[in-house]
Amino acid sequence: MKILKAKQIGYCYGVRRAAKLAREQAMLDGKMVFTLGPLMHNPQEVQRLEGEGIVPLESRPLVEIMEHSLVLRSHGVSAELQAQAESLGIRVIDATCPYVKQPRRDLVEFGMEGRHVIIIGDSDHPEVLAQISYATGPISVVETLDDLKKVPIETKIGVVAQTTLNRTKFEEIVGALAARHGDMKVADTICAETDLRQKECKELAEQSDAVVVVGGRNSANTCRLAALANWIEPATYHIEKAEELQIPLPGSPALVALCSGASTPDWIIAEVEARLRES
Ligand code: SF4
Structure with missing residues (x-):
């Protein structure tokens, strides 16, 4: 065979970077480092990292970890959660992947232009949930062609993608949106x-x-x-x-x-x- x-x-750039930042912080602090949710979507590696003192926060309130560092994982966290951690004086290590920050910038810009923002992606994925928190105006998540019904038809729109979206799906939904909306801007934010x-x-x-x-x-x-x-x-x-x-x-x-x-x-x-x- x-x-x-x-x-x-193996790891992509963003996950490798987040794991490196968390490890470096754990060594520097010499004590437990927390991550907001599992550092990566891999149960075996998350379990192994716990042995190195890198532990998901899970349901513990932030006030209980004020003496520890908190690592934001590669697909980011909501703006509110980050602000809350920082306001408590927790040392926050932002390991959000730079490619995940691009759709954030795009959706803010689209919002400033008065566009209804569309995120094409999984509505319950942590990356998408975090992106939503940066919106300054109307925003919809479109997962399937059926979800297009949620978008008011006359609206001018700005489209971004979840970074790990399937390209065929992205092109299919962008094509359907183009047929419905005359004023549309698209930021292709699927990571390379x-x-x-x-x-x-x-x-x-x-x-x-x-x-x-x-x-x-x-x-x-x-x-x-x-x-x-x-x-x-x-x-x-x-x-x-x-x-x-x-x-x-x-x-x-x-x-x-x-x-x-x-x-x-x-x-x-x-x-x-x-x-x-x-x-
Ligand atoms: S955006 Fe790409 S490189 Fe960054 S974490 Fe996601 S998959 Fe990895």
Whole structure:
């Protein structure tokens, strides 16, 4: 069996940067560092980081961690939450990915131009929820073509995308909006790394007899990669860790593609690769 390993694999730039900032702060403080929610959508790595003193805040109130540092994760937090932490005097380390800050700037600008802002993305994703908090005027989240009904038809609009959105979906919804709104500005804020991963995963799925996509089941970008691969190659396996792989893979495929989401650490990928090589 031959493994076709994606070039864009493991942490993306933003998650790698957030993990590095959190680790550096934990070493500097010499005590527990908190993160607003899990630092990345990967349960195994979050658990491992807890051993290094990097712990998700979860339901603890901010007032209980005033002696500690607080790391804002790569997809950002709401403006209110950040302001609240800072007003309490908590040391805030802003690890929001620079590419996540771009749609924020765009939606503020669109708002200043009197545009109804549309975010194309998952309405319950933390990145989208954080972006909404920066809006200064009307804003809607559009997840599907059906959601277009929420947007008043005569309104002039400004469109941004969740950074990890599927490009095909983005283009489909932008096309439908263009047909409805004469005055529309679009900021294509899908991050380049997301684009490259999706493109590469599709190409590898086309060449392979099976695809293994590694990443958290709570990771939206991993789920999108798995769905893309599955559409091309039905023998696609979305796993979080090596032990989940049935070895040998069903049908004993000759060529297996190996891809990962943006929040999957290298050590899990190495374990999966080693297990695949066992077969
Ligand atoms: S997927 Fe892109 S935007 Fe999101 S954290 Fe990674 S590099 Fe940043």
